[in-house]
Amino acid sequence: MSSPPLSTFDRFLEWFMYRFRWIFVIPILLPMSFTFNLYYAIRNWLIFNIQSAPKAHDRKVGLIQKQVRDWATGDRKAKMCTARPGWLTMSFRFPAYKAKMTQIRTDRLIDILEVDTTNHLIRVEPMVTMGQITRTLIPLGYTLPIVPELDDLTVGGMINGCGVESSGKRYGLFQHICHSYELVIADGSLVVASKEKKDGGSAESQALFYGVPWSHGTLGFLVAATLRIIPCKPYVKLTYIPTRTVKETQNTLIKECNDRENEFVEGLLFSKIKGLVMRGEFCDKPPRNGRQNEIGKWHKPWFYTHAEKLAEREEESVEYIPLRHYYHRHSRSIFWEIKEIVPFGNNLLFRWTLGWLCPPKISLLKVTTPPALRRLYERNHVIQDMLVPLETLQESVDVFEKEINIYPLWLCPFTLPSTPGMLRQRSGKNLLYIDIGAYGITMNKTYEPRESTRRLEEFVRKVNGVQMLYADTYMSRAEFWEMFDSSLYEWLRVKFGCKEAFPDVYDKVCKEARY
Numbered sequence: 001m002s003s004p005p006l007s008t009f010d011r012f013l014e015w016f017m018y019r020f021r022w023i024f025v026i027p028i029l030l031p032m033s034f035t036f037n038l039y040y041a042i043r044n045w046l047i048f049n050i051q052s053a054p055k056a057h058d059r060k061v062g063l064i065q066k067q068v069r070d071w072a073t074g075d076r077k078a079k080m081c082t083a084r085p086g087w088l089t090m091s092f093r094f095p096a097y098k099a100k101m102t103q104i105r106t107d108r109l110i111d112i113l114e115v116d117t118t119n120h121l122i123r124v125e126p127m128v129t130m131g132q133i134t135r136t137l138i139p140l141g142y143t144l145p146i147v148p149e150l151d152d153l154t155v156g157g158m159i160n161g162c163g164v165e166s167s168g169k170r171y172g173l174f175q176h177i178c179h180s181y182e183l184v185i186a187d188g189s190l191v192v193a194s195k196e197k198k199d200g201g202s203a204e205s206q207a208l209f210y211g212v213p214w215s216h217g218t219l220g221f222l223v224a225a226t227l228r229i230i231p232c233k234p235y236v237k238l239t240y241i242p243t244r245t246v247k248e249t250q251n252t253l254i255k256e257c258n259d260r261e262n263e264f265v266e267g268l269l270f271s272k273i274k275g276l277v278m279r280g281e282f283c284d285k286p287p288r289n290g291r292q293n294e295i296g297k298w299h300k301p302w303f304y305t306h307a308e309k310l311a312e313r314e315e316e317s318v319e320y321i322p323l324r325h326y327y328h329r330h331s332r333s334i335f336w337e338i339k340e341i342v343p344f345g346n347n348l349l350f351r352w353t354l355g356w357l358c359p360p361k362i363s364l365l366k367v368t369t370p371p372a373l374r375r376l377y378e379r380n381h382v383i384q385d386m387l388v389p390l391e392t393l394q395e396s397v398d399v400f401e402k403e404i405n406i407y408p409l410w411l412c413p414f415t416l417p418s419t420p421g422m423l424r425q426r427s428g429k430n431l432l433y434i435d436i437g438a439y440g441i442t443m444n445k446t447y448e449p450r451e452s453t454r455r456l457e458e459f460v461r462k463v464n465g466v467q468m469l470y471a472d473t474y475m476s477r478a479e480f481w482e483m484f485d486s487s488l489y490e491w492l493r494v495k496f497g498c499k500e501a502f503p504d505v506y507d508k509v510c511k512e513a514r515y
C-alpha cells in the first residue's frame with residue numbers, strides 16, 4: 001500500500017530535522033547520555049564490589065514468579081511479554097504488541113551475580129549490558145568469548161534474539177557461549193535449561209536450552225544466564241589486509257577463518273573494489289617498534305574511517321589496540337550511523353572539544369526521534385543483517401548492491417554448528433557463515449522498502465541463510481518458517497504450556513507487530 005504524497009512543507013520539515021538534528025543532540029542528548037553512563041558505571045561498580053546482587057536476585061525472581069502466577073490464575077486473556085519499554089531496545093522500531101499484552105517487569109535484573117574464574121563462568125541477570133561486562137571482566141584478565149560491540153546490548157536480547165561478533169569464527173554466535181539459562185516458565189515455576197543433562201536438568205529442560213535462542217521471549221522469561229568466560233590479554237594485535245575484489249575478500253576471509261592462530265576476523269567492504277579484512281590475536285603489550293593505537297579515545301577518528309584509509313594502502317598494516325577499545329570499536333560511531341546525526345563529529349576540533357561526550361545513547365536518540373524523521377528513515381534508510389554461508393559472499397554482495405546499494409557493508413564471519421533450534425543447518429558439520437550488515441541511506445533510486453527487502457529475504461532463504469530479527473522483516477508466516485526451523489520450537493511451546501501464555505515468535509517480529 002503506498003502512502004499519500006507528502007506536501008512540500010512536510011518534505012522541508014523532514015529535511016530540516018535530518019540535516020539539523022545535531023542542534024538538539026549536542027547540547028541536550030550528549031550531556032544526558034554522559035550523565036546516564038556515569039551514573040550506571042558507578043552504581044554497577046558499587047553493587048558488584050559490595051556483592052549485594054546475589055542476595056537481591058532471589059527476591060527479584062520471586063517478584064517475577066508472582067506476576068506470572070497472577071497471570072496464570074487470572075483470566076489469561078492477554079499473553080505475556082517483558083515490560084521493557086520499546087525505546088530502550090536496540091532496534092529501529094517500537095514493539096507495538098506490548099500495548100495489548102500483560103507486561104512482566106524484568107527491568108530490575110541488571111546485575112552481574114558471580115564471576116567464577118575457577119570454572120571459567122559468569123552468571124548474570126538478563127539486563128546486564130555488554131559495556132558492563134567488559135568493564136568488569138577485562139580488569140580481572142577475562143572476557144566473554146563473544147562481545148557484541150554496542151555497549152548497551154543486553155544479555156537477554158543477545159540470548160532471546162541473536163548476537164554476533166568478530167570472534168565468531170572460533171566461538172560461533174552468542175548463544176554458543178552460553179552454558180545455562182534460568183527461566184520463569186508459563187506456570188510461574190523456575191527451570192534451569194542447561195546444555196548438559198548432567199547439570200541436573202531433565203531432557204525437556206535440555207531441549208529448552210536449544211529452543212530459547214531466537215525465540216524472543218516466547219518460551220519463558222529469562223531471569224539469569226551462565227556464560228563461558230576465557231582468559232584474555234590486554235591488547236589485540238590487529239592486521240589490516242586490503243582487498244580489491246569481492247572474490248578476494250571472500251577468499252581472504254575463508255583463509256583467515258581457517259587459521260587457528262586468529263582470535264578475531266572481520267571485514268569491511270567500502271565498495272566492490274575496496275575491501276578490508278582484519279585479523280586479530282590477543283597480545284600482552286605492543287613490541288617496542290609496534291604501533292599502538294587507542295582507537296576508543298575520544299579524540300581519535302572514528303574506527304571505520306581509519307580502517308578505510310588503511311584499505312586504500314597497497315600493503316598490510318599492523319596495530320596494537322587495547323582490548324576494550326577493540327571490542328567497542330564501532331560504539332563511538334554507532335557503526336557509521338553517527339555521521340547522519342552529527343555530520344561534523346569526525347572533525348578534529350569537534351573530537352578534541354566535545355568528543356568525550358560521544359556517542360549519544362541509542363535509546364535517548366530513539367525516544368526523541370520525531371515522526372517526520374522516522375518517516376524519512378523509513379523511506380530511504382536500510383538496517384539489515386543477513387547471515388548467509390560464507391561461500392555465497394560474492395553472490396550475496398551482488399544482490400545487496402542490486403537491491404539496496406549501501407556501503408560500507410559490515411562482514412562478520414562465524415561458525416555455525418549443526419545443533420537443534422530455530423537457527424538450523426542440517427549438514428551435521430560446523431559451517432562458516434557470515435553476517436552481512438547494511439546500515440545507512442540507500443543509493444538505489446528504485447528502492448522500495450517492502451519489495452526490495454522481500455527480494456533480499458527471498459535470496460537469503462534460497463542460500464539457507466537467515467535474517468536478524470531486530471531488523472524489519474517483510475516475510476509472510478510461511479516464508480518465516482521456511483527460513484527458521486520450527487520443529488523443536490513448536491514442541492517446546494506445547495510441552496511448556498506457552499501457546500496460551502506467549503505469542504508466537506512471528507507475531508513479535510513481523511512488520512505488523514512493530515511501528
Ligand SMILES: Cc1cc2nc3c(=O)[nH]c(=O)nc-3n(C[C@H](O)[C@H](O)[C@H](O)COP(=O)(O)OP(=O)(O)OC[C@H]3O[C@@H](n4cnc5c(N)ncnc54)[C@H](O)[C@@H]3O)c2cc1C
Nearest residue numbers: 203204206207419420421424485486487488489490491492
Ligand atoms: C512430535 C515431537 C515430539 C518430540 N518429543 C521430544 C521428546 O520427547 N524429547 C525431546 O527431547 N525432544 C522432543 N522433541 C523435540 C525434538 O527433539 C526436536 O524437534 C529436534 O530438534 C528435532 O530433530 P530433527 O530436526 O532431527 O528432526 P525433525 O526432522 O525436525 O523431526 C522429525 C520428526 O521426528 C519426530 N521427533 C523428533 N525428535 C523426537 C523425539 N525426541 N521424540 C519423539 N519424536 C521426535 C517428530 O515427529 C518430528 O516431526 C519432539 C519434537 C516433536 C516434533
Ligand SMILES: NC(=O)C1=CN([C@@H]2O[C@H](COP(=O)(O)OP(=O)(O)OC[C@H]3O[C@@H](n4cnc5c(N)ncnc54)[C@H](OP(=O)(O)O)[C@@H]3O)[C@@H](O)[C@H]2O)C=CC1
Nearest residue numbers: 081082089090126148154156157160161163164216217222
Ligand atoms: N552485534 C550484534 O549482534 C547486534 C545485535 N543486535 C540485535 O539487537 C537485539 C538486542 O537488543 P536488546 O535491546 O539488548 O534486546 P531487546 O530488548 O530488543 O530484546 C530482544 C528480544 O528478546 C526478548 N527478551 C529480552 N530480555 C528477555 C528476558 N529477560 N526474558 C524473555 N525475553 C527477553 C524481548 O522480549 P519482549 O519483546 O517480551 O521484550 C525481545 O523480543 C538482538 O535481538 C540483536 O539481534 C543489535 C545490534 C548489534
Ligand SMILES: CC(C)=CCC[C@@H](C)[C@H]1CC[C@@]2(C)C3=C(CC[C@]12C)[C@@]1(C)CC[C@H](O)C(C)(C)[C@@H]1CC3
Nearest residue numbers: 090091092334335337362365366369383385437439
Ligand atoms: C548485528 C549488528 C552488528 C547490528 C548493528 C545494528 C545497529 C547498526 C543498529 C541497531 C539499532 C539501530 C537500528 C538504531 C539506529 C541506527 C542503526 C542501529 C544502531 C538509529 C540510531 C538511527 C537513527 C534513528 O533516528 C534512531 C535513533 C531511531 C535509530 C535507533 C536504533
